[in-house]
Each structure stands twice: as structure tokens, then as C-alpha cells.
Amino acid sequence: MDNKGRLPWGYRWRSSKSFIISTIIIALFTETFLYGFVVPILGYMLEDRLRMDPSKTLRMTTVVQTLHGFMSLVSAPVIAHFADRTPNRKVPLLLSLAGSLVGTLLVASTLSIDTLFVGRVLQAVSGSATWIVGFATLSDNISHEQMGKTVGLAMAFVTAGQVSGPMAAGILLELVGYWPTWGAPILVLLLDMIARRLMMERREHHSSPSTKPATRRESEDPERSALLPPSSPDQSPTTQLGSSRSFYRTMLSDVRVLASLANTLVFSTIVSAFDATLPLHLRDVFHWNTLSVGMIFLTLQVPSMCLGPLIGWLRDRVGVRVPVTIGWVLMAPLLWLLGVPGEKHFPWASPQTNGEAIFIASLIGIGMVYTLVRGAGTLQLMAVTKVMESKNPKIFGEFGGSSRVFSMTEVAFSLGSMLGPLIAGSLSEVIGYYYMNIILAAISLLLAWATFRYFQV
Numbered sequence: 001m002d003n004k005g006r007l008p009w010g011y012r013w014r015s016s017k018s019f020i021i022s023t024i025i026i027a028l029f030t031e032t033f034l035y036g037f038v039v040p041i042l043g044y045m046l047e048d049r050l051r052m053d054p055s056k057t058l059r060m061t062t063v064v065q066t067l068h069g070f071m072s073l074v075s076a077p078v079i080a081h082f083a084d085r086t087p088n089r090k091v092p093l094l095l096s097l098a099g100s101l102v103g104t105l106l107v108a109s110t111l112s113i114d115t116l117f118v119g120r121v122l123q124a125v126s127g128s129a130t131w132i133v134g135f136a137t138l139s140d141n142i143s144h145e146q147m148g149k150t151v152g153l154a155m156a157f158v159t160a161g162q163v164s165g166p167m168a169a170g171i172l173l174e175l176v177g178y179w180p181t182w183g184a185p186i187l188v189l190l191l192d193m194i195a196r197r198l199m200m201e202r203r204e205h206h207s208s209p210s211t212k213p214a215t216r217r218e219s220e221d222p223e224r225s226a227l228l229p230p231s232s233p234d235q236s237p238t239t240q241l242g243s244s245r246s247f248y249r250t251m252l253s254d255v256r257v258l259a260s261l262a263n264t265l266v267f268s269t270i271v272s273a274f275d276a277t278l279p280l281h282l283r284d285v286f287h288w289n290t291l292s293v294g295m296i297f298l299t300l301q302v303p304s305m306c307l308g309p310l311i312g313w314l315r316d317r318v319g320v321r322v323p324v325t326i327g328w329v330l331m332a333p334l335l336w337l338l339g340v341p342g343e344k345h346f347p348w349a350s351p352q353t354n355g356e357a358i359f360i361a362s363l364i365g366i367g368m369v370y371t372l373v374r375g376a377g378t379l380q381l382m383a384v385t386k387v388m389e390s391k392n393p394k395i396f397g398e399f400g401g402s403s404r405v406f407s408m409t410e411v412a413f414s415l416g417s418m419l420g421p422l423i424a425g426s427l428s429e430v431i432g433y434y435y436m437n438i439i440l441a442a443i444s445l446l447l448a449w450a451t452f453r454y455f456q457v
Contacts, residue, residue: 027192032161033168073418095129260381269419269420276425304374382405
């Protein structure tokens with residue numbers, strides 16, 4: 001409150017759970033939209049704008065995508081460290097917006113390969129902050145019983161970003177040209193900026209990390225008073241357990257946490273492998289243009305976007321373990337089938353016969369299975385953390401460990417984003433696209449066993 005005790009304009013709806021959740025969902029949509037936007041036009045940027053030899057396009061695409069994952073990986077723990085010491089999450093979100101805007105402008109300019117790299121670095125760091133702070137905000141505002149449905153809804157919009165990013169880039173580049181194409185991500189960033197500016201967390205206005213007793217109004221409102229319970233000197237030994245070293249040692253010693261991170265890592269590896277290899281594979285095997293490549297991402301993502309809320313509801317009812325295990329088991333044959341078209345050992349799936357139909361059907365199937373495994377690692381990690389904090393509310397410090405929890409997820413996801421293009425690009429060059437998919441299928445089966453063994457029901 002200000003000195004006169006008045007609430008800010010629109011406080012009720014600006015601080016409501018529905019508006020905060022909507023703002024975070026928009027932020028996550030924006031980040032995935034920006035990440036995927038460059039995928040179908042990166043070849044054009046390298047070959048036409050930077051005059052690079054087409055024989056080097058796959059390797060440079062791998063480098064650009066790997067750089068994004070690497071920078072997200074190294075920046076996530078640093079971001080989480082400071083975010084868990086800041087009661088106001090809106091400021092980190094606004095800073096990530098500024099970084100995304102600058103990074104997008106640098107990537108779009110494509111003045112040189114160095115400029116492209118710097119822009120991609122800024123996008124990676126800003127995107128990492130969005131994921132960490134965004135999911136921490138959701139965790140702060142949503143009960144565990146509703147988390148599956150909320151994460152399912154969020155993931156549906158994340159998928160929408162992944163769909164609309166590559167699709168919009170491929171279509172707009174063909175229809176309106178290069179620079180008008182970049183108007184789409186700028187518009188998305190502006191909408192995100194407006195939503196983040198309006199958002200008001202309740203603890204932003206009513207709380208501070210001090211030892212002052214609660215006011216009468218706060219004591220009468222358990223929702224407000226629970227956000228930041230007062231601390232006292234005799235709590236300091238518990239608060240010390242919130243140090244980063246103790247936090248990561250506690251979390252990484254739990255096999256359930258390791259299984260959660262493995263799910264996120266492998267999922268991200270497969271997704272980023274698609275981003276790195278699909279455009280060039282489709283161009284080489286089926287001779288598709290950027291418009292067709294942009295549309296193919298639609299067949300991959302729309303099924304999971306439509307099924308996301310339903311699978312989230314199912315997870316809230318039956319748990320995470322069984323649906324995720326089924327998802328990884330089904331992923332293996334679909335990945336194998338995806339590599340069949342164009343492989344000389346399968347003439348019935350050649351580009352001249354049934355290759356395109358098999359490829360598209362495989363992608364649709366993978367898109368449906370995506371929904372079963374996507375976000376599962378995050379949900380498992382949140383559940384494990386809730387159990388730990390229920391036994392000792394101050395185990396991870398005064399403001400909790402939400403940001404650091406999601407930094408672990410972000411590190412795993414970023415590591416997969418880095419390894420996916422690196423592994424997929426290298427394997428595609430050395431042993432071919434078909435055998436690369438066989439390796440990914442084998443990893444999926446291994447993860448299905450680990451999920452069933454270590455996920456809690």
C-alpha cells in the first residue's frame with residue numbers, strides 16, 4: 001500500500017490468480033515462439049543473407065542451435081540464485097523481455113555470423129529467465145491438486161508457440177519477404193510486454209522480507225499472510241539450509257529428482273533434434289520449400305496442443321507415472337517409423353511411393369505422444385519439492401526454492417537443447433537420419449523403464 005493506504009489501480013484483477021497465470025502463459029508462449037521462429041528460415045539467413053556455402057548449412061545450423069542450449073544451461077543457475085532472493089517476480093520477467101527484444105533485433109539483422117550468435121545468446125538467456133521465473137510464479141499461485149491441469153494448459157500454449165513460430169516464419173517469408181516476416185515476433189513481444197507490465201503479485205504489494213509483525217488486515221487474510229510468514233532469529237539454522245550448495249545436494253541425492261531431470265533432458269533432446277534435422281532432411285529427401293517445412297511443424301505440434309489440457313486433467317486424476325511410461329514406450333516405434341521414408345532398405349517408403357504419407361503420419365503420432373511425456377519431469381520435480389517443504393517449510397530458505405527447482409528443469413531442458421542438435425546433426429552426417437532415429441528410439445525405451453521404476457504414483 002502507499003502512504004494513504006490505497007490499493008493501486010486495478011489491484012483486484014491485476015493480482016488475481018487467473019491474470020497472473022495468463023501472463024505467465026503468454027510469456028512461455030512468447031519464448032517458444034521466438035525459439036522456433038528462426039528454425040525454418042535459418043537456412044535462408046545463412047545461405048542468402050550471409051552468402052554461406054550450402055554444404056556448411058547443416059553444421060552451422062547445429063552450431064547456432066547448440067549455442068542457444070549452452071547459454072541457457074550456464075545462465076539458469078545464476079538466474080535462479082537471484083530470483084529466489086527477490087520477492088517481486090515481475091522485474092525479472094520485464095528484464096527478460098528487454099533481452100528478448102534486443103536479441104531478436106540482432107538475429108533479424110543478420111549483419112554477420114557474430115551478430116547472429118550474440119542475438120541468439122541474448123534470446124537464450126532471456127528465455128531461460130522466462131521459464132524459471134514463470135514456472136516459479138505458477139508454483140507460488142497454484143495448489144498441487146490443480147497443477148497438472150494448469151501445466152497442461154500452459155504446455156498447450158507452449159506448443160502453440162512452437163507451432164506458430166516455425167509456421168509463421170515459413171509462410172511469411174514466402175509471402176511477404178524477409179523484413180516483414182520479423183514483424184510477427186516483434187508484435188508478440190509487445191503483447192507480452194503489456195501483460196507483464198500490468199501483472200501484480202500480491203506479495204509485491206503487501207509483503208517484504210522483514211521481521212515486522214503482520215498487520216490486522218494481513219492476519220485476517222490467510223492468503224496474504226501465508227505468502228511471507230514472519231521470520232525470527234531462532235529460524236536461522238533452518239534458513240541456512242536454503243543455501244545453493246545445500247539445495248542442490250539435497251535435490252540431486254533423490255533418485256526421483258534424477259528421474260524427473262532425465263525425462264526433461266531426453267524430451268528436450270528429441271525436440272531440438274527435430275528442429276535441427278527436419279528442415280534439411282525434408283529439403284534433401286522430399287525437396288520441400290520453407291513454406292512446406294513450416295507447415296510440417298503444424299502436424300507435429302497441433303495434436304499435443306489440443307490434447308494438453310485433457311492429459312493434464314488425467315495426470316491430476318491418475319498420477320504421472322503410468323501415462324508418461326506409456327508415452328515413452330509408444331515414442332520408440334514412432335521414431336523408428338519416422339526414419340524409414342527415404343531409407344534405401346525400405347523401397348515401399350520411398351519419396352516416390354508412400355514416403356511422404358508415412359512421414360506425416362509418424363509426426364502426427366509423435367505429436368499425440370508428446371502430450372503424455374511433455375512437462376512430466378517438471379510435475380514430478382514439483383511434487384517431490386512439495387513433499388520436502390511440507391516436512392520442513394524453510395528447508396530452501398525464506399522465499400523457498402521455486403526458482404532453483406525450475407532452474408534444474410531449465411538446465412536439463414537446455415542441456416537437451418544443446419545436445420539434441422549436436423547429437424542429431426553429427427549422427428545424421430556420420431550414420432544417416434534413419435540410424436539416428438533408431439538411437440533415439442532406444443533411449444526412449446530406456447527412459448520408459450526409469451519412469452515406471454522411480455516416478456511416484
